Amino acid sequence: MSDMVLFDYWRSSSSYRVRIALNLLGLSHTTVPVNLLKGEQWAPPNLARNPQGLVPTLRIDGHDFTQSLAIIEYLHEITPGSTLLPNDPSSRSQVRALAYAVAMEIHPICNLSVAAHVQTITGGGEVVRSAWMCKFIRDGLVAVEAMLKRLPVSPFCLGPAPTIADICLIPQIYNADRWGAETSDLTRIRSITAACQELPAFKAAYPHDASQPG
Ligand SMILES: N[C@@H](CCC(=O)N[C@@H](CS)C(=O)NCC(=O)O)C(=O)O
Incomplete structure (x- = not known):
């Protein structure tokens, strides 16, 4: 049994992805928070484990793994019976395409650092940041909905169980809801979200600020 420590931030969607994957695979781990609002991502301890100055990092038996999708694929490879990626190469490519549409496009x-820079160079305030978020989250999710509609209907993105596509989608929906991006018309995405949210692995990974009571 490996010793796993997840360095994460509760509101980080990349961290949320890894929390879901660990839960789906039944991999027990401890969590160490890296407070992005306090700039802890740029402090020497975090840079030593994650040279990009980001979260998440997963430490496995003293070895640090970064980039959420690379972490999740590694966990898939070392966990017998994992269904986070389909066996069939064509389905695997479809699932990766959906995951990348979220993780690499949206x-x-x-x-937050990009949106903050937009505010700086436009001189805009919170209204600019919020408009930026809503536009790009909505545009990206409309494209994901179109991708999903080309696939056979399933409770999840593809096939009978959640894959890395669902693992990327659900944190992005959390963000969409947080910023008020309109998604109610994206019926396929909304039904997949409802199915995932029923599962204990997704429920347990839901963002929760451990420093606050309740
Ligand atoms: N592609 C990276 C993205 C990681 C990332 O952007 N993490 C954000 C939180 S979701 C972060 O650490 N931001 C810190 C900052 O912008 O200063 C991954 O999937 O791990």
């Missing part, structure tokens, strides 16, 4: 341009 997420990077909606990172």
Whole structure:
């Protein structure tokens, strides 16, 4: 049994992905918070484990793993019976395409540091930040909905169990709801979200600020 420590931030969607994957695979771990609002991501201890100055980092038996999708694929590979990626190469590619549409198209341009820079160079305030988030989250999710509609209907993104596509989608929906991006018309995404939210692994990973009571 490996010793696993997740360095994360409760509101980070990349961290949320890894929490879901660990739960789905039944991998017990401890969590160490890295407070992004206090700049702890740039402090030497975090840079030593994550040279990009980001979260999450998963420490396994003293070895540090970074980049949420690389972490999740590694966990999939070392866990017998994992269904986080389908066996069939074609389905595996479809699932990766959905995961990348979220993790590589939407997420990077909606990172807090990007949105903060937009505010700085436009001189705009909270209204600008919120408009930026809503536009790019909504546009990206509309494209994901179109991708999903080309696939056979299932409770999850593809197939009978959650995959890395669902693991990327659900934290992005959390963010969409947080910023008020309209998604109610994205019926396929909303039904997948409802199915995932029923599962204990997703429930347990839901963002919760451990420093606050309740
Ligand atoms: N592609 C990276 C993205 C990681 C990332 O952007 N993490 C954000 C939180 S979701 C972060 O650490 N931000 C710190 C900052 O912007 O200063 C991954 O999937 O791990």
